[in-house]
Amino acid sequence: MNKIITIGREFGSGGRELGRKIAEKLGWEFYDKEIITEIAKRTEFSEHYIHEVLENNPHELFPITVGHTFTFVDTYALQRKQVVFSEQENTIKQMAENSNCVIVGRCSDYILRESSPVKVFVYSDMQSKVNRCREREEVDHLSDKKLIKTIKKIDKNRARYYEFYTGHRWGDKLNYDLMVNTSKGDLDAIAESICKLLK
Amino acid sequence: MNKIITIGREFGSGGRELGRKIAEKLGWEFYDKEIITEIAKRTEFSEHYIHEVLENNPHELFPITVGHTFTFVDTYALQRKQVVFSEQENTIKQMAENSNCVIVGRCSDYILRESSPVKVFVYSDMQSKVNRCREREEVDHLSDKKLIKTIKKIDKNRARYYEFYTGHRWGDKLNYDLMVNTSKGDLDAIAESICKLLK
Secondary structure, three states, rough: OOOOOEEEEOOOOOOOHHHHHHHHHHOOOEEOHHHHHHHHOOOOOHHHHHHHHHHHHHHOOOOOOHHHHHOOOOOOHHHHHHHHHHHHHHHHHHHHOOOOEEOOOHHHHOHHHHHHHHEEEEOOOOHHHHHHHHOOOOOOOOHHHHHHHHHHHHHHHHHHHHHHHHHOOOOOHHOOOOOEEEOOHHHHHHHHHHHHHHH | OOOOOOOOOOOOOHHHHHHHHHHHHHHHEEOOOOHHHHHHHHHOHHHHHHHHHHHHHHHOOOOOOOHHHHHHOHHHHHHHHHHHHHHHHHHHHHHHHHEEEEEEEHHHHOOOOOHOOEEEEOOOOHHHHHHHHHHHOOOOOOOOHHHHHHHHHHHHHHHHHHEEEHHHOOOOOHHHHHEEEOOOOHHHHHHHHHHHHHO
């Protein structure tokens, strides 16, 4: 069975960069946005549409109330979304079957639970998230207050997505093997350390 | 400045053993119960008394309500406890000044906050805590239900102690650099990994 590291991460914590570093050090495949590209190849949908479905309000994917209210649901839209979601699951499973890999986000820890991945959660304090966002994204037009609001909103969406899909609480330490605080920022040292754990 | 690792840990999570392994691998000093022995040397108190003061109801150390109720407080007993507490702080600071070291529990992350220790929190799921307790302690006379109750009670005390003394929430991920789940139990691999982080 291949070795797999899944990375859950708070927005701005550097989780994606950490995942890439780990994959590079280990010589493993790295999957993040590649998953969306792959779903686009496998379906008739654009990357933009897939991104929208997977990142925004995934809880709208499934009708929870059936009966009378169900008649108002756009079942065609719903079916398309379910195709995307199901294809994401297939894609992730196949990637994990192909080779050792690091996979960022997308409930991959849950999707791959039978393959016993090493499950990492990456977090940091708010100030270092703000700093990291300012370094890496074009957010000069946002005040700190607005940036913090945006960061919180994105994480709230991630938590809803995760909880809806897995039934577990996002960021709850018992769901992970290792929780890493990147506030002090030495991603290289952290990556080295996690690699060591896998050897 | 010396390098320091502090270890907070849930009861039964193997945190102490993990700390010892890390110290051995790095060739650093390891402090756990040694702290109590050291306080005994520095004061007129027995190790048994010091242990009682530090482990049980430390929140009784300081009178929060003054005024009428204060007249009922045994101020002599209180003073003795405060001596123990203050001597613990001095001892830990001095140990950290003497050499690189790993220190388990005793709010050492907070006491040594100006020395920027690497702060680790060790946790695991309840079943693995129960298993670990049965392997290492003489608890055959306890049913699983009673053992779980005991484990929870000890951790509740630790949490109260920590929160009372530091003002922070025990086990809150933002207070730590690394949170390690030992449910799968390979303490040796985890110790290796943490050592790597320090190099």
